Amino acid sequence: MLSAAAFEAALRAIGAERYHNLHPFHRRLHGGQLTKGQVQAWALNRYYYQRCIPLKDAALIARAEDPALRREWRSRLVDHDGETEGDGGIVRWLKLAEGLGLDRDYVASTRGILPGTRFAVEAYVHFVAERSLLEAVASSLTELFSPAIIQERVAGMLAGYPFVTRQTLAYFDKRLTQAPRDSNFALAYVIEHARNRDEQELVLEALRFKCGVLWAQLDALYYAYVEPGYIPPGAFRPEGS
Numbered sequence: 367m368l369s370a371a372a373f374e375a376a377l378r379a380i381g382a383e384r385y386h387n388l389h390p391f392h393r394r395l396h397g398g399q400l401t402k403g404q405v406q407a408w409a410l411n412r413y414y415y416q417r418c419i420p421l422k423d424a425a426l427i428a429r430a431e432d433p434a435l436r437r438e439w440r441s442r443l444v445d446h447d448g449e450t451e452g453d454g455g456i457v458r459w460l461k462l463a464e465g466l467g468l469d470r471d472y473v474a475s476t477r478g479i480l481p482g483t484r485f486a487v488e489a490y491v492h493f494v495a496e497r498s499l500l501e502a503v504a505s506s507l508t509e510l511f512s513p514a515i516i517q518e519r520v521a522g523m524l525a526g527y528p529f530v531t532r533q534t535l536a537y538f539d540k541r542l543t544q545a546p547r548d549s550n551f552a553l554a555y556v557i558e559h560a561r562n563r564d565e566q567e568l569v570l571e572a573l574r575f576k577c578g579v580l581w582a583q584l585d586a587l588y589y590a591y592v593e594p595g596y597i598p599p600g601a602f603r604p605e606g607s
Contacts, residue, residue, distance in 0.1 A: 367562060367563050367566060368563070368566055370557050373557060373560070373566055373569075374553065374557065376566075376570055377507060377510070377553070377556075377569070377570065377573055378510065380570065380573050380574055380577060381508070381510060381511040381573075381577070384574060384577035384578070384581070385508065385511045385515070385577055385580070386515075386577065386580040386581050386583075386584055387511070387514070387515040387518065389581055389584040389585075389588075390584075390588060390592075391408070391584040391587050391588045391592065392515070392519075392584060394592070395408060395519070395522070395523070396518050396519050396522035396523065396526075397522060397526060398522060398523070398525060398526015398527060399526070400527075400592075401604065402466070402467070402527070402529055402604070403591070403604020403605060404587075404591045404592065404604065405466060405523075405527065405530075406463075406466050406467065406468055406602070406604060407587060407590070407591045407602055407604065408587060409459075409462055409463045409466050409468065409473075410463060410468060410473055410478055410479060410602050411479050411480055411483040411583065411586070411587060411602075412459070412583070413459055413460070413463060413473050413474075413476070413479075414476050414479045414483050414484065414487050415483070415487050415583065416446065416455060416456055416459045417456055417476070418487050418488070418490070418491055419442070419446050419455075420442075420443050420446045420447050420456075421491050422490060422491045422494040422495070422502075423439060423442045423443050423446075423494075424443060425491065425494050425495040425502075426439060426494050426495075426499070426502045426503070427439050427440065427443075429495075429499055429502070430499060435555075438551055441547075441548075442548060445540070445544050455537060455540070455541075458536060458537040458540075459537050460473060460474060461534075461536070461537070462534055462535065462536070462537050465530075465531065465533065465534030466529065466530070466534065467529070477600070478600070478601055478602030479601065479602070480586045480587065480590055480598060480601050481586070481598055481601075482582060482583065482585065482586025482589075482590075483583050483586055483587075485582075486579050486582040486583050486586070487579070487583070489579060490505070490576065490579045493505060493572075493575060497572070498568065500556065500559050500560060500565060500568060500569060500572075501568050501569065501571075501572040502572075503552050503555050503556060503559075504552070504556050504568070504569040504570075504572035504573055505572045505573065505575060505576040506548065506549070506552050506576070507549060507552050507553060507556070507572075507573050507576070508573065508576050508577060508580060509545040509546075509548050509549035509552070510549040510553065512541065512545040512549075513541075513542055513545055513546060516538045516541055516542055516545075517542075519535075519538065520535050520538055523535060556569045591604070
């Protein structure tokens with residue numbers, strides 16, 4: 367087995383190599399190099415991921431026999447769904463999309479998302495529902511790397527796009543505290559529960575898979591809205607395209 371320190375280092379190395387902050391689409395997004403329509407396409411497609419996060423979390427909770435794990439994971443449902451109507455991360459993402467000039471009902475309908483977005487996100491939901499509980503928890507560990515990308519994204523978008531305001535990006539404010547809380551728990555969980563080398567490798571592979579899910583979503587965006595610019599039938603088309 368890897369020691370706890372070596373195991374954590376191996377997990378963090380996956381993020382350093384594969385996390386989607388390295389993707390060319392994100393480099394353009396954070397660098398102020400996209401058109402408004404391309405930024406809208408990002409927000410529209412990312413909404414489908416946000417909407418499905420509670421589905422994968424509910425699937426994990428349904429399989430957890432340990433009440434302590436269920437109690438801990440419940441906070442993720444509240445983070446996204448809110449305690450009451452009109453609260454939570456999903457609603458805040460819809461407000462982000464509205465702030466970029468998109469119609470709220472159109473975004474919520476998911477009619478305009480790319481096929482690649484749908485396949486990648488649903489693959490993640492199925493992974494969490496069908497693989498071992500250890501792998502399901504491990505797949506959430508991309509949150510180890512999210513605070514850095516959030517800070518980069520907010521600063522870059524505010525500096526690079528006159529149509530973006532701090533209020534538009536309010537979704538990310540709470541994620542700066544929620545993501546570290548969640549990732550610290552998940553990291554401690556996998557270190558404790560991966561009890562042999564094979565299980566440690568399952569954890570590592572689950573994190574690689576999740577990085578691939580995030581990367582694939584950006585591949586779809588880049589192909590459709592940057593280069594070569596082939597937008598599939600039925601998908602969102604920015605004004606003038």
